[in-house]
Amino acid sequence: MIMSSIAPPHGSTGPGGSSAGGRTGDIQPVAHETRDRILTGSVTLIPFLLLGLAGWQAWNHILRWHDLLTFAIVYFLTVLGVTVGFHRLFTHRSFETSPALRGVLAVLGSAAIEGPVISWVADHRKHHAFTDEEGDPHSPHVDHGSGLRGTLRGLVHAHLGWLFIHTQRGSRAKFAPDLMKDPVIRFVDRTFLVWVLLGMALPFAIGWAIGGGVAAGLTALLWGGAVRIFFVHHVTFSINSLCHTFGRRLFDTDDHSRNLAWLALPSLGEAWHNNHHAFPTSAVHGLGRRQFDVSALVIRTLERMGLVWNVVRISPERQQAKALDAKA
Numbered sequence: 170m171i172m173s174s175i176a177p178p179h180g181s182t183g184p185g186g187s188s189a190g191g192r193t194g195d196i197q198p199v200a201h202e203t204r205d206r207i208l209t210g211s212v213t214l215i216p217f218l219l220l221g222l223a224g225w226q227a228w229n230h231i232l233r234w235h236d237l238l239t240f241a242i243v244y245f246l247t248v249l250g251v252t253v254g255f256h257r258l259f260t261h262r263s264f265e266t267s268p269a270l271r272g273v274l275a276v277l278g279s280a281a282i283e284g285p286v287i288s289w290v291a292d293h294r295k296h297h298a299f300t301d302e303e304g305d306p307h308s309p310h311v312d313h314g315s316g317l318r319g320t321l322r323g324l325v326h327a328h329l330g331w332l333f334i335h336t337q338r339g340s341r342a343k344f345a346p347d348l349m350k351d352p353v354i355r356f357v358d359r360t361f362l363v364w365v366l367l368g369m370a371l372p373f374a375i376g377w378a379i380g381g382g383v384a385a386g387l388t389a390l391l392w393g394g395a396v397r398i399f400f401v402h403h404v405t406f407s408i409n410s411l412c413h414t415f416g417r418r419l420f421d422t423d424d425h426s427r428n429l430a431w432l433a434l435p436s437l438g439e440a441w442h443n444n445h446h447a448f449p450t451s452a453v454h455g456l457g458r459r460q461f462d463v464s465a466l467v468i469r470t471l472e473r474m475g476l477v478w479n480v481v482r483i484s485p486e487r488q489q490a491k492a493l494d495a496k497a
């Protein structure tokens with residue numbers, strides 16, 4: 170899973186530049202690179218700095234239960250927007266649903282501040298088209314050198330560094346033409362900043378309502394805004410960095426994708442990343458009996474409620490055919 174450019178789209182969706190490694194037309198050009206870098210830097214640095222304030226609050230025992238509750242609610246909703254919405258629905262079409270629910274999921278994912286939905290999808294589809302090869306927007310294994318130094322450089326690039334570079338971004342027109350034609354998604358994509366702000370207003374409103382005042386609203390904003398953004402980002406980024414470097418490989422894929430069990434719970438199931446690269450369209454990433462996948466549970470619940478349908482599932486025979494132990 171990926172984070173796209175944080176800045177709103179710049180309008181140009183034509184064929185990309187001709188930087189090394191990208192095929193003509195694959196790369197999304199950037200119109201205001203310096204502005205984009207400043208926004209990306211701010212959105213990653215400010216939550217990190219505010220984490221200190223949140224730590225001070227906890228240390229002095231003035232952290233209230235409703236701050237943590239607000240954190241949990243907004244974390245869960247925005248990560249689900251990314252995992253169930255941006256990733257499993259919009260990128261991989263692993264199920265179908267109504268325009269209304271598509272809109273809701275696109276809004277929730279936008280509030281995670283990982284870029285507008287169409288840019289996110291274009292980058293992630295390009296990641297699957299060129300996984301761990303030249304052209305992958307965020308591989309830790311391409312052009313970072315060898316040894317420990319190369320591994321560390323690759324991890325930094327895949328985790329955060331790629332967000333400041335625009336040479337391998339997925340062309341929106343080439344990689345997401347279906348979403349470019351969808352009026353609901355185009356609207357949510359264009360109004361990205363509105364959803365970012367709403368993602369801040371919601372924790373403030375929850376804190377105000379429960380705590381009964383502006384001070385309670387502000388501490389809820391600290392936890393449901395800054396602390397939440399910090400954790401949402403770094404859990405998401407870890408799928409790109411850690412899940413292409415550490416963990417177990419159960420399936421035979423042409424890349425370095427891995428399953429990282431300890432990250433499965435906070436990432437709501439996305440850390441079963443080797444499974445995902447083996448079967449990208451599967452709505453379920455935690456294919457094993459003990460592979461906990463909260464996003465898959467949410468999709469199954471929505472299916473039982475009749476809100477989603479045509480959910481893609483992989484038969485045990487197909488899984489077995491790609492399993493590494495079957496080839497041993």
Ligand SMILES: [Zn+2]
Binds near residue numbers: 256293297449
């Ligand atoms: Zn994917």
Ligand SMILES: [Zn+2]
Binds near residue numbers: 170408409413442
């Ligand atoms: Zn991947």
